[in-house]
Amino acid sequence: MKKIAVAALSCTALMSAALPTLVQADEHKLDMTFRTHFGQVDRDFAPSSEEMSQALRLDYTSPYYNDVIGVDGSLYAIFKLHSDGNTAGIPLLDENGEGFTKIGQANIKLKLNDDSELRIGRMRIVSPLMTDTDGRSEPSTRQAVKATTSLGGVNLYAIYSDKVSTSGVDTFENYTAGGDGVAIIGGRYRFGNGLGIHLSHGQLKDAKQQTFINSNYSMPVGDTQLSFAAYHYMAQDIGDKSNLADDTGADGKLDTSLSNLAVSLNSGDLTYTVSYQTVGDDLYEPSWYGFANDKSVLWPWNSVQILDFYNAMEDSLQFRVDYEPSSVPGLSFMARYTEGDTKANGFEDKEFDLEAQYTIQSGAAKGLNLKLRYADVEIAGPGKLQDIRLIAQYKMNIF
Numbered sequence: 512m513k514k515i516a517v518a519a520l521s522c523t524a525l526m527s528a529a530l531p532t533l534v535q536a537d538e539h540k541l542d543m544t545f546r547t548h549f550g551q552v553d554r555d556f557a558p559s560s561e562e563m564s565q566a567l568r569l570d571y572t573s574p575y576y577n578d579v580i581g582v583d584g585s586l587y588a589i590f591k592l593h594s595d596g597n598t599a600g601i602p603l604l605d606e607n608g609e610g611f612t613k614i615g616q617a618n619i620k621l622k623l624n625d626d627s628e629l630r631i632g633r634m635r636i637v638s639p640l641m642t643d644t645d646g647r648s649e650p651s652t653r654q655a656v657k658a659t660t661s662l663g664g665v666n667l668y669a670i671y672s673d674k675v676s677t678s679g680v681d682t683f684e685n686y687t688a689g690g691d692g693v694a695i696i697g698g699r700y701r702f703g704n705g706l707g708i709h710l711s712h713g714q715l716k717d718a719k720q721q722t723f724i725n726s727n728y729s730m731p732v733g734d735t736q737l738s739f740a741a742y743h744y745m746a747q748d749i750g751d752k753s754n755l756a757d758d759t760g761a762d763g764k765l766d767t768s769l770s771n772l773a774v775s776l777n778s779g780d781l782t783y784t785v786s787y788q789t790v791g792d793d794l795y796e797p798s799w800y801g802f803a804n805d806k807s808v809l810w811p812w813n814s815v816q817i818l819d820f821y822n823a824m825e826d827s828l829q830f831r832v833d834y835e836p837s838s839v840p841g842l843s844f845m846a847r848y849t850e851g852d853t854k855a856n857g858f859e860d861k862e863f864d865l866e867a868q869y870t871i872q873s874g875a876a877k878g879l880n881l882k883l884r885y886a887d888v889e890i891a892g893p894g895k896l897q898d899i900r901l902i903a904q905y906k907m908n909i910f
Contacts, residue, residue, distance in 0.1 A: 538573075539571070539573055539910060540571070540572040540910065541569065541908070542569070542908055544566075544567075544905070545905045546902065547563075547564070547565050548563065548603055548902050549562075549593075550603050552899075553896060553897045554894070555896065557893075559595075560595065562594045562595070562603040563591075563593035564592060564610070564648045565590040566590070566648040567587075567589075568585065568586070568588075568649065570583075570585045570616075571583060571585070579621065580621055580622070581619075583616060584616050585616035585652075586612070586614055587648075588610075588612045589603075589605075589612070589648045589649060591608065591610040594608035602647055602679025605680065606679070613681040614633065615649060616635060616652055618634045626660055630658075632655075633654055633655075633676075634653060634655055634657065635650050635651075636653050636672065638668065638695060638711060639711050639723040640697070640797075641672065641713070641805075642797075644806070647679065650678065651678050651806065652675070653674065654672060654683050655671060657669070657671075664700060665700045667698040668695075668697055668698065669695070669696045670713075671695075673685065673686065673690060675805050677805070684804040686800045686804060687754045689754070693714070693715045693799050694713060694714060696711070697709070697711030698710060705729060706727075707726065707728070708724075708726050709726075710722075710723065711723040715799050716754060717751050717753045718754035718799065719748050719757060720749050721797075722746075723810075724744075725742050725743075725810070726740075727739065727740045727741070732776075734778070736777040737777075738775040739773070739774055740773045741772050742770065742771040742810060743768065743770045744768060744795060744809070746767050746768070746796075747766050748765040757793070757796045757801065758796070760792055767790065767793035769788065769789070769791065769821055770789050771787070771812060771813055772788075773787075773811070779837075781832065781833070782832070782833040784829070784847075785829070787826075787827070788812075788813040788820055788828075790826075792823060793823050794822055794823045797809045797819075812829055813829050813851075815849055817862055818849070818851075818860055822851070824854040825851045825853045828849070829847055829849040829850075830848050831846070831848075832845070832846050841872050843866075843868055844865075845866040848861075848863050848864075849863075850862075859889075860890055861889040862886060862887070863886070863888075864884070864886050865886075866882070866883065866885070867882070876905075878906060879905045882901070883899075883901055885898070
């Protein structure tokens, strides 16, 4: 995989220089995004943290030369505006509280046919068993090979990744000490009646395998819209477990699951959601290597701003309200409360979240997005914390 990575980066650099002379300039796309992010975490059980960063992101997308090959790339430059020196839990800057620059994405894309594509190099992956989030200064990205195709309306994908660069880190690191990679296959399909299904399976050698199953369905009920979503994850250890970083049960084995069922009702400007989640006998960790490098997250509703409510034998219930006033386009609010109870010891986790955001609709600042995120959390054992995030983001197209 190392030779593939070197070749991919080299070819990406060469192609990016050559393509502008091979195709029309207006077929290329370059976006510039500015993101100012302030984060503050006050903890009762550990030192508090406070950081502020200014991120500059350049995203280049090429056309397909001869309708076959192209290159995409992203450059992330993170500048320090403020840091209190304790960066634990707020990866807006690097581990030393300083800014950094990295080539987050650089990949060759091959168009195999109108419905199939192959990508090789650095890229952002968003799938249920490998998710690169974008909630900090910059998104995490992977070194990977990814193939996608569509057959009879079924969207299929295959992923192999051997390195990852998380938010706040300017290098790409292996998943394991031995350099083993994660392999994933999956697909999704939507039936004519609106029922959608998504299946995925992945594994890491001598660590674990994970399986994901999702179904979703929406239906009109009078003047309202009723939606259902069900998620089910399963994880088991495999091989000699030398790469397994998950917490295991008393028997030393990993064999657990996580199930989530959510029901939403949309009525006018308001959407009400109730979500229930239950976890099997062992802690369910979505990360492939104990969150050391890979920080993949869960997709279900009860994975919220701070907590995921994935402790062993934990049941959790969430109530959520979303409000998007039609009289003020671009404005939205969200409030949710999630409470989890661990059957094994009676511990309770609680999290209350508020979110407000507005996107300016006209004028010189049209497109500027302003967001406030707040979480009040009570973790059984450690104690309480409050998390505040203020984010301003503006995206502009260069060409």
